[in-house]
Amino acid sequence: MTKRLGIGLIAHDRKKPDLAAWVTRNIQVLSAHRLVATATTGSVLKQSHPDVSVETVKSGPLGGDQQIGAMIAEGKIDxxxxxxxxxxxxxxxxxxxxxLRLVLVYDIPAAFSPSTADALIMSDVFSPARRR
Incomplete structure (x- = not known):
């Protein structure tokens, strides 16, 4: 069995529609993995894709960014x-x-725009042969 990736999903207010659209374009690949989002981002994604499981943490300003960071440190977000x-x-x-410091410390792949997210999802990171 192939390891499912833990994928952290965060978008600031005006970027939430962009992230929701990106998830929609890539839902087939993403639904095979464990999705974790900050609260408001997660609720937007759950509205768009009620059939896909999205775990939520607190809102970013209320500690959600820190929770995602802790999950990176624990090896739960890839x-x-x-x-x-x-x-x-x-x-x-x-x-x-x-x-961002934890992303760098733990050297996890990260994308910060739709075009870099497209490049990442088409990369070997999402290939079962490449996973650790």
Missing amino acids: VLIFFPDPLAAMPHDVDVKAL
């Missing part, structure tokens, strides 16, 4: 898809930076 809004102020900027 890939991060995070669509931040570069033009919006982030009151929880320190949480986002901490999350």
Whole structure:
């Protein structure tokens, strides 16, 4: 049996529709894996895909980014898809930076826009032969 990947999904407010559209385009691949999203992002994804299991943690500003980071440190998240809004102020900027630091420390594949997420999902990361 092939290991399912843990995939973290986060999107800031104005980027949630972009992430929902990306998930819709890639639902066949994603539904074979364990999806974990911050609360509001998760509720948007559950509305779009009620038949797909999406585990949710707290909202990003309320600790959800930190929970996803902890899951990375514990080896429960293998890939991060995070669509931040570069033009919006982030009151929880320190949480986002901490999350990004853990992505780098644990060297997990991450994408921060639809085009990089497309490249990632088409890469060997999602190939069973490449998984650790």
